[in-house]
Amino acid sequence: MSSILTLEALSLAQGNRLVLENIDGRFEAGSITALVGPNGAGKSTLVQGIMGMLRPIAGRVNCSVPKAHRAWLPQQLALDLSFPMSVEELVMTGCWPTHGSFRRYGPQEYRRGQAIMHRLGLQAFEHRPLGELSGGQRQRALLGRTLMQRARLLLLDEPFANVDAATVEVLIEVLRDMAADGVTILVVLHDHDQLRCLADRVLLLDRGHGTWTTPAALGELSRLGHPPHTPPPSGAAHSPTGNPA
């Protein structure tokens, strides 16, 4: 397998505050990596760095996926829920890389949109305005947009926060299918069960440094109550879900 994304001695800062130092890593096509760490450890900062929204102060991010096929589902939804738009219209905005500002969506795209909404269990909601969606339905619709976008690199920041159990199940299933198709996925996670269901590898962030491990090893560490560098009880694996990082 080939590396889609590599981080070389990457250091990132928010304003004047150094958040991450010397992070190294290789992300293969089709891998699912969980980013784990206590609140404020720099998970969201790393996601921003990889998306190219934050310029590294040292080191570099090498990404072979063009910008058009990188997708980011941010944690605090930047989505304006009062906007008069339906679920279908949101999913169709994923056509941006191929259709841009001018090209008309053809019947092919609409059929693909339909199939995606069906896959995510949104077929009953396709014409519903965004303002009337629950947290789970909204998250499904957003994932639908990344599917429409044919994302090759997908970054998700706590995608299961404020989401019902049925949606978590659907989302995990769809994410696993995407990985099987070769999509590289990075996901910021808190919940240990979800992490075990989803991730192949774990990048543990703490106090600005990164450690690579596996879901099983992380589970073992947190069971013993001594995750590396992580002071309990606000430990890596047991931080409450839904808290801003």
Place this chain on the structure above:
Amino acid sequence: MIDWLYTPLVEFGFMRRALVAGLALSLVAPPLGVFLTLRGMSLVGDAMAHAVLPGVAVGFLLAGFSLPAMSAGGLVAGLLVAGLAGGVSRLSGHREDSAIASFYLISLAAGVMLISLRGSSVDLTHVLFGSILAVNSTALWLIVAVSSATLVVLAAIFRILVVECLDPLFLRGQGVRGGAVHALFLGLMVLNLTAGFQTLGTLMAVGLMMLPATAARFWSSRLEGLMGLAIAIGMLSSTGGLLLSYHAGLPSGPCIILLAGAIYLVSALFGRYDSLAARWRRRVQPLLPPDAHG
């Protein structure tokens, strides 16, 4: 009745020109207003109208009552304020509305100062409240050209505006520069405010942008519906306001805007969504009996 509606608009050249000008503006100003309300910038339109005023006044002082000179002045003042506000907000990281508020106040004060140094205040009522009598064929050409250009540009950036309103980070991730689109949008707004002052007056011109858009929100929850309705309300207000102004001998700008305002009030009371009547209807809807779910 038909005579009341028909005769003034057909018989008199100045009424025909004013009507065409009003309809042309109603085709583009309300859609801009819809985007302003959706972007949470409803009052930015008003601030920009104040920013435009001194430029118009300076044009008037330099060249007399000449529409091209006054429009050019207004356009320069408006774009200057929008550009400076955008620049300061970008450099400082402060919210753009606070920068716009600061610069439009500077612009307004500078304009008032210039006018008090020269010229009389009497002529300026034309600038403030508009005059249908003053729409000559030069003015009409200018208004129609601005409307047409706005329509074309708006169509070209429509999808970007929609996607950006909804989720600016998505477009940023796609490498689209939201700032450029935003600047273009503000430019269109300033252009339309300067084109509208002839019939409506600088301070009233923003009314034809905002009131149809805010009224339409009570009737439609879809973007296409909002745009279509806002245009229809704008056209109705322009036509009705002109007739009212003619028959009652009132200034045209306030007539048009007050009519649009009346439509807004009626919509807020009786509209389909979120209006007083809609809330009342929802409250009296009976609950289903518990066994109806099984």
